[in-house]
Amino acid sequence: xxxxxxxxxxxxxxxxxxxxxxxxxxxxxxxxxxxxxxxxxxxxxxxxxxxxxxxxxxxxxxxxxxxxxxxxxxxxxxxxxxxxxxxxxxxxxxxxxxxxxxxxxx
Numbered sequence: 881x882x883x884x885x886x887x888x889x890x891x892x893x894x895x896x897x898x899x900x901x902x903x904x905x906x907x908x909x910x911x912x913x914x915x916x917x918x919x920x921x922x923x924x925x926x927x928x929x930x931x932x933x934x935x936x937x938x939x940x941x942x943x944x945x946x947x948x949x950x951x952x953x954x955x956x957x958x959x960x961x962x963x964x965x966x967x968x969x970x971x972x973x974x975x976x977x978x979x980x981x982x983x984x985x986x
Contacts, residue, residue: 904934908954909976912934915960918942918952940973958978 889921905911905932910931917926918940931943954973961976963969 887889902934903909905931907977908940908973909979910940910959916940916942916957916973917960918950918957920950920952920956 890951902912910916912931912933914931915928917928919926926938927944929944929950931940932943935941935951937951939953940957942950942952942957944950954977957973958970959973959976960968961971
């Protein structure tokens with residue numbers, strides 16, 4: 881009997897999945913995974929999280945720092961963006977959604 885070559889234990893990497901942009905999030909100027917901060921009630925401290933989805937009632941599904949999924953009204957969420965001097969600034973999501981953006985040609 882001839883000796884067999886040892887099998888490699890490495891798996892071939894999975895091909896990258898096509899990232900489909902959610903049109904309901906795109907209408908707000910957001911993508912899944914964007915960093916946001918939110919308040920559950922007025923006067924509370926801001927908590928950071930990331931965007932997951934748009935809920936059926938129109939609120940925003942946000943995953944908080946503990947891993948819980950929260951449905952937060954859009955008027956209580958601010959998105960992280962880059963300011964005019966390159967620093968991080970927080971922009972209210974309703975203002976971001978109201979702003980029109982020029983789409984790329986290509």
